[in-house]
Amino acid sequence: MERVVEFGGGEEGDATGDRLVGVLNRPGDNDVVYRRPAALLFNAGIVHRIGPHRLNVKLARALAAKGVASLRFDISGLGDSAPAPAGAHYETQALEDIVAAADVLEADGARAGFIAIGMCSGADNAYRAALADPRFVGLTLLDPYAYGTPRAKVARAMEKATDLGRWKRAIGRTLGGGQDSSAGVAAVQSESTEATDAAPEADNGRVYPPLADFGRDLQALTTRDVKILIRYTTYVEEFLTDPSHFRDAFGAFDFAGNLDVDVDRRADHTYVRLAAQQRLFSRISSWYDACWPEGVAAPEMGARAANEGEAPASNAAPNTAKGVAIEGLRRAGVRPGS
Amino acid sequence: MPAFHFGSSEAPLFGYYHPAEARAGLRPAVLICGPIGEEGARAHRMLRVLADRLAAKGAPTLRFDYRGAGDSAGACDELTLSTMGADVIAAHDELMDMSRASRALWIGLRLGASAAVRAAQRVPRGPAGVILWDPVIDGAVYLKELSSAQAAMPLPDDPDAKAPASADDPEEAMGFRLSPALRAELRAMSNADLKRKPTRRAMILAGAATPEIASLHEAMTDLEMPVDERHDTEGAAWNSDDAMNAYYVPSRTIDDLVQAVEGWR
Structure with a gap:
């Protein structure tokens, strides 16, 4: 069952009201559905929350058919969501919005953590959110940063x-x-x-971090037991055309067996063809089942945080999760409000 | 809340309501009937801007997704011209209920215009007027355009992808499945469908005075309906990936539409 949600109004008593718009898909009773991680889907570039070719809707419903809940939503200023307050930095705001969306799912009963599924700039936002918020246990990154070798x-x-x-x-x-x-x-x-050994410095305004930074961040996540599926397409074929090229580039890092890399050379960047879309949905589905098998309750968020020596988010004071996120941003080198 | 679901609980439609700002009720309510598929994605931002502008001028405005599109229920291949028409009527009823307005105008863009003008023929208490913005006039031509647009994309070879049986009758285009029912309706779609006066008055907003626009104008005039035809220099500039990625909004066209609604008699 899908329902429209509006959220992200800031602190309690904030007169500005909820500015973010999303659709929550919870395919059953929350005691059952939320035994496995719930998915967050959001904008790829500036396409509104349904995603290129309605991919987010199709994917959310494919996940729902497996009993997986999701929330797809527009980041501030995109789609149907209102702009952020003046002066907010886009990347920081996007992170706060993703954390706010996770809060919505948690308030709905989600207890086994979240996965973020992002394409292109959405992948950049997804991995930064996972770095910042320990409630994230999985990531699907579609055409994230790529580096030549x-x-x-x-x-x-x-x-x-x-x-x-x-x-x-x-x-x-x-x-x-x-x-x-x-x-x-x-x-x-x-x-x-022509030379392709240098990483692209900018891709439609998307600035690539140095390879070492991206590798360090992925390593930090996988060390935290965050499961990551990276899927590249022909969009990055000047930099890599085979998963082994990724392993060459990131050979200095240990991803603890938690990182899968695919290259679908029959797919374009936004998966125009229905056949490519179907392969994508099947792959995400099989990856999800491998990471969080059906019928097996995933560890609850509080237990995970306790095991990692951090206070459980669910027992924390209001907005603590957001506080954790912002602290994470600082660790990640992103200046809130800059 | 402005974003909501409406219609049947089994197959709800997504809507976004823009309530009129100060002194509401003086203007007609406006229902925006957007395009489908890739054009729907490209038009999303400018239709939101249009709706905001109309609401600011006192015209309560509803945007919505057809079944099988956007955030409404249904898979893409459940969308047909007939279901689009039924959804336009359901959205109209919702708008009249929410706004308490005494009359409504429909603004249809591309295939949304085609669905709206056909739906208007079927509603006893329908819109006070329709604005047909860059309407799809010949469904068979539209199918060919969709097919050509996908063929022009530099897509990698994909053995899994089904080769189109015919460029005139694509089973998929620009990331969306086109059902056999929709394609059949499009192949049969022409101005000959306009058999009853759909509304009291109409406006056609098109990029240029093409023979197709002239034929639509004539078909509507034959139904003894006054038609105001305007040409828009910004044309279909919004209808490209580059325009979408640049967050382009055709501001003069939006101004023209807002003025048309303000002055609607």
Whole structure:
């Protein structure tokens, strides 16, 4: 059953009212549903909360069919959610919004933690939220930051050089364009050997952290027993085309067996084709079941926090979870309100 | 709360109500009937801005998702032109109930305009007027456009993807499944569907004076309905991924629409 929720109004007594809009999907009694982690889904780029091609709705309902609850919502200023107060920094605000959404699920009865599923900039927000808030026990990151390696660069150059289709298109461009007869072919040769060892510094305004920082953060999460599924597409094929390239890049880090990396080279960045969407849903479903098997109650949030030496969020004073999150932001190097 | 579900409890529709600000009730209520599929995603922000602007001028406004679209119940392949029409009527009833307005205008964009004008023919106490913004006029042409748009995308080869049986009749387009029922309705959709006067007065807002727009204008005039045809220089600039990613809103078009509602008689 789905219901609309509005939340994120700030402190109790705050006259500004709830500004965030979402849809909570709880497919059954909360004593049953919330024995496993609930999912949070939010904006990819500036597409509103339903996601590109309605992916978030489709995924939320696929999870519901497995008995998994979810909340999909718009971050402040996107979709149907009102803008944040003036001066709020986007990244910090996004984190506060994700934490507020987790609070909604917790108030609804969620007790086995949360997973965040984010695409592109949504993946960036997802992993930062998990770093900041110990209630997160899982992450699905779709086309998160990617980093090239010499081996990946050679593999991609070889692939381009042996792609007959590319050469045919280049020759076609040359013959059809009336330009110097070698221009199209030269362009392909150049593309085939261009350097890709540096990480992209910006991707549509998305700033990549240094590889070491991303690796350190993923290691911190997996050490905390956060399960992570990373799934790349052709969007990052200039940097990696195979899971082994990721392992090369992050060889210095120990992810404690909690990190799975896929590369779906038949999928584009936003999964336009229905077949690619179906593969994505199946993969997330199987990953979820492997991490939190059906019929097995996942550890409750309070127990997890106690095991980690932290106060259980559910026993804490109001807004403590948000306080933990903001403290986490500071640890992560994000300045609240900056 | 402004965001809510309405309609049947088995298959609720998502709605977002923008109550009129100061001195409400003087303007007609407005129902916004948006596009579907990728166009629906691209239009989301500008329709929210339009609704906010209308509400600020005293026109209570409702946006909603059709069944099988957005946050409404149903899978994508449950959406048809017929269900869109039924949902327009359900949303109209909800708007009249919420706003207590005595009359309503419908603003339909792209296929939402096509569904709205057809639905208006079926409602005894329907809208006081319809504004058809960049309407889809020929359903078969629309199907081809969807097919071409996907074919133009640089998608990787995918052996799992079903090759389209026909470019004129795509089973999926731009990330959404198009059901056989919807495609059949679209192939059959034309101005010949307009057999009864759908409303007292209409406005067509289009990017240019095309033969298709002229034929729609003529079909509506034949039903003895006054039609105000306007051309919008911003055209369909909103309808691209680049425009969506740039958070583009066609401000002059929005101004024109707000003025049209304010001056509606």
